[in-house]
Amino acid sequence: MSKPVATSARNQFPGTIIDVIPGQVNTEVTLDIGGNSKLTAIITNASAKELDLKPGGQAIALFKATWVIISIDNDLKTSARNQFKGKVKSAKEGAVNAEIIVEIAGGGTITAIVTNESYSTLALKEGLEVTALIKASHVVIGVK
Numbered sequence: 001m002s003k004p005v006a007t008s009a010r011n012q013f014p015g016t017i018i019d020v021i022p023g024q025v026n027t028e029v030t031l032d033i034g035g036n037s038k039l040t041a042i043i044t045n046a047s048a049k050e051l052d053l054k055p056g057g058q059a060i061a062l063f064k065a066t067w068v069i070i071s072i073d074n075d076l077k078t079s080a081r082n083q084f085k086g087k088v089k090s091a092k093e094g095a096v097n098a099e100i101i102v103e104i105a106g107g108g109t110i111t112a113i114v115t116n117e118s119y120s121t122l123a124l125k126e127g128l129e130v131t132a133l134i135k136a137s138h139v140v141i142g143v144k
Contacts, residue, residue: 011062011063017058026043026045027047028040035107036105037106039082042081042137043141051143058143062139063134065111066112070100074130088125093119
């Protein structure tokens with residue numbers, strides 16, 4: 001899947017806005033990103049207003065690979081709003097960090113950068129079932 005916009009964010013998910021819930025300071029925005037997957041972002045009310053976000057509208061969710069946590073405990077309960085179960089498609093160890101690409105429902109992928117220590121401790125390899133965790137506050141929403 002090619003990136004929809006030119007940014008340094010490795011993870012880009014275009015989708016349809018299905019929910020916009022304003023709060024006192026922040027707004028919760030949920031996108032349908034296909035493959036029966038939803039992605040939630042927490043953004044400022046000012047940003048939600050400036051972007052004119054409404055259910056049915058189109059948006060892009062972006063997050064950096066370094067903001068993704070990989071878990072091999074697929075039943076782990078966490079406060080991370082975005083939890084995507086999948087299989088490791090690629091695992092490459094580098095000098096300091098490793099790049100992990102997780103294939104999720106619908107054929108999309110999430111890229112994570114983890115330390116080599118985590119790569120080794122979790123024994124990350126192709127085909128391993130994992131969960132990619134992303135905090136909603138780490139997701140940036142964009143519109144064209």
